[in-house]
Amino acid sequence: MEDGTVERIRPRDRILETARDMFHKHGIKGVGVDAITEAAGTNKMTLYRHFESKDDLVIECLRATACKAGAMWDAFEAEYPGDKLAQLHAWVRKAADMLNADSRGCDMANAAIELSETDHPARRVIKELKEAQRDRLVNLCREAGVGQAELLADTLSLLLEGARVSLQSVGAEGPSAQFVRMAEGLITSFRGAAAR
Amino acid sequence: MEDGTVERIRPRDRILETARDMFHKHGIKGVGVDAITEAAGTNKMTLYRHFESKDDLVIECLRATACKAGAMWDAFEAEYPGDKLAQLHAWVRKAADMLNADSRGCDMANAAIELSETDHPARRVIKELKEAQRDRLVNLCREAGVGQAELLADTLSLLLEGARVSLQSVGAEGPSAQFVRMAEGLITSFRGAAAR
DNA sequence: CTAGGGTGTTACCGGTCTGTAACTTCCAGA
DNA sequence: TCTGGAAGTTACAGACCGGTAACACCCTAG
Numbered sequence: 001m002e003d004g005t006v007e008r009i010r011p012r013d014r015i016l017e018t019a020r021d022m023f024h025k026h027g028i029k030g031v032g033v034d035a036i037t038e039a040a041g042t043n044k045m046t047l048y049r050h051f052e053s054k055d056d057l058v059i060e061c062l063r064a065t066a067c068k069a070g071a072m073w074d075a076f077e078a079e080y081p082g083d084k085l086a087q088l089h090a091w092v093r094k095a096a097d098m099l100n101a102d103s104r105g106c107d108m109a110n111a112a113i114e115l116s117e118t119d120h121p122a123r124r125v126i127k128e129l130k131e132a133q134r135d136r137l138v139n140l141c142r143e144a145g146v147g148q149a150e151l152l153a154d155t156l157s158l159l160l161e162g163a164r165v166s167l168q169s170v171g172a173e174g175p176s177a178q179f180v181r182m183a184e185g186l187i188t189s190f191r192g193a194a195a196r
Numbered sequence: 197m198e199d200g201t202v203e204r205i206r207p208r209d210r211i212l213e214t215a216r217d218m219f220h221k222h223g224i225k226g227v228g229v230d231a232i233t234e235a236a237g238t239n240k241m242t243l244y245r246h247f248e249s250k251d252d253l254v255i256e257c258l259r260a261t262a263c264k265a266g267a268m269w270d271a272f273e274a275e276y277p278g279d280k281l282a283q284l285h286a287w288v289r290k291a292a293d294m295l296n297a298d299s300r301g302c303d304m305a306n307a308a309i310e311l312s313e314t315d316h317p318a319r320r321v322i323k324e325l326k327e328a329q330r331d332r333l334v335n336l337c338r339e340a341g342v343g344q345a346e347l348l349a350d351t352l353s354l355l356l357e358g359a360r361v362s363l364q365s366v367g368a369e370g371p372s373a374q375f376v377r378m379a380e381g382l383i384t385s386f387r388g389a390a391a392r
Numbered sequence: 393c394t395a396g397g398g399t400g401t402t403a404c405c406g407g408t409c410t411g412t413a414a415c416t417t418c419c420a421g422a
Numbered sequence: 423t424c425t426g427g428a429a430g431t432t433a434c435a436g437a438c439c440g441g442t443a444a445c446a447c448c449c450t451a452g
Contacts, residue, residue: 011399027312029225032439043400044441054440105309112365113306116223130366154371155378159351162358169308170326175350182351189385207429228409239430240411250410 012050014040020061024107028058028114058111059125065107066129073136084144091140092183095160099176105164133157145191152190156183208246210236216257220303224254224310254307255321261303262325269332280340287336288379291356295372301360329353341387348386352379 018040022031033054037044051057072094080086104110108126115122134157141156142149160183163176170176214236218227229250233240247253268290276282300306304322311318330353337352338345356379359372366372 025312027225027310029223029310030312033441034439045401045443046399048441049398104312109361109365110309113301113309113361114223114225116221116226116300126365127367130362130370134366134371151374151377154374155355157371158358158362158375158378159354160358161361162354162356165305165309165357165361166326166354169305169322170330171323174326175330175353178347178350179354181347182354229411230409241413241431242429244411245428 011040011042011046015042015047015050015057016060016064019057020064020107023058023061023111024104028111033057055121058115059122062108062111062122062125062129066132069133084140088140088144088146088187089184091137092156092180092187095163095183096180099163099167099179100172103167103172105168106161109161109164141190146187147190147193152186155186159183159186207236207238207242211238211243211246211253212256212260215253216260216303219254219257219307220300224307229253251317254311255318258304258307258318258321258325262328265329280336284336284340284342284383285380287333288352288376288383291359291379292376295359295363295375296368299363299368301364302357305357305360337386342383343386343389348382351382355379355382 015036019031019036022036022039033044033047036057037047047057051060076087076090076094080090108130111122112126117123134153137157138150138153141153146152159179163179166174166176211232215227215232218232218235229240229243232253233243243253247256272283272286272290276286304326307318308322313319330349333353334346334349337349342348355375359375362370362372
């Protein structure tokens, strides 16, 4: 029966999921491999059989996170097929939801800040993944018929990035509380400029 | 002659300045007290005679940074006395200059991300100092005669915060390159709304 | 049943971290 | 010149870090 319904989770995947969660909550330098393996119900040797080093594990975690974020975009297309403007508004709503639900911000941005050495192997990956996300948002803006799609996408990117970090430094009552209003105002403004 | 022109810098101040620089460049968890004292040309015992702990040193560094930032605002008032709108534009220019000159972003935001424990003693200080900065920007916007001063100030805050972190994750060619255009566009837009 | 790969366990290495103790040296002010 | 406090020096404690070696186990495919 080649497995059946039990479907035991492989140690590698348990480690990856646990590490993602712990890196997200406590930061990369704030979590040791011992703590990860213990929380994942395994041990250090098994971790090092599946990952070359802690840095390698970090990179795999970032890729997994980006992959999940990619699925989010597909969900927008599935919910509003072809309606790019609705998808853009859905993006704003989703971003706001994430701000309300979680106060630890973006794993990739946090990692870039924590791993300050510019030649750290994770930095390449972070840049690649962030650029891919930017491209998706630019395309969404362009296909939504917004004038100056790149500028709107970049503005929304910075707003969200700023909201995520502001949430951590001044809390939920700070400027990040106005994110939706700002984003919607910008979209309206850019659409007006395109229609004019 | 009570000292004369030599004016030797006290060990405490040397430690504070060195720590500020090293925390900024390498992060808080990325630098140890040994490295700080060595770079400051002193030793660990002297550090612990002036600061209760590393956390205490971190807090003092953040206060010093905020103090220097406060002097920046005074410089705006000195350069454009009474002309609040000119001061707001000067703020935008200054922010852009800092983005170009330094890619490590805001010490307080970085610290908030690195010190993920919400009850960390530095978090209170970070929140206080960030709120003070927000208040100054809100006042500047209001006195510049902008409608919805709070919303403009918060938007500009998030934009700058986002630009600083984007600079670290995707580099200078990313969205942060458009910061001035975004900020100036926002100011124009909000001024138009007020005049209407 | 058996062989073998994935897994778990224990112990260890060398290094770094924050923080402290005990002592010496230096230097400015009276 | 004397003295007291600030600063430097050395050594150490205790904990944690990333990473590895050697070995026992278990479970599944053949």
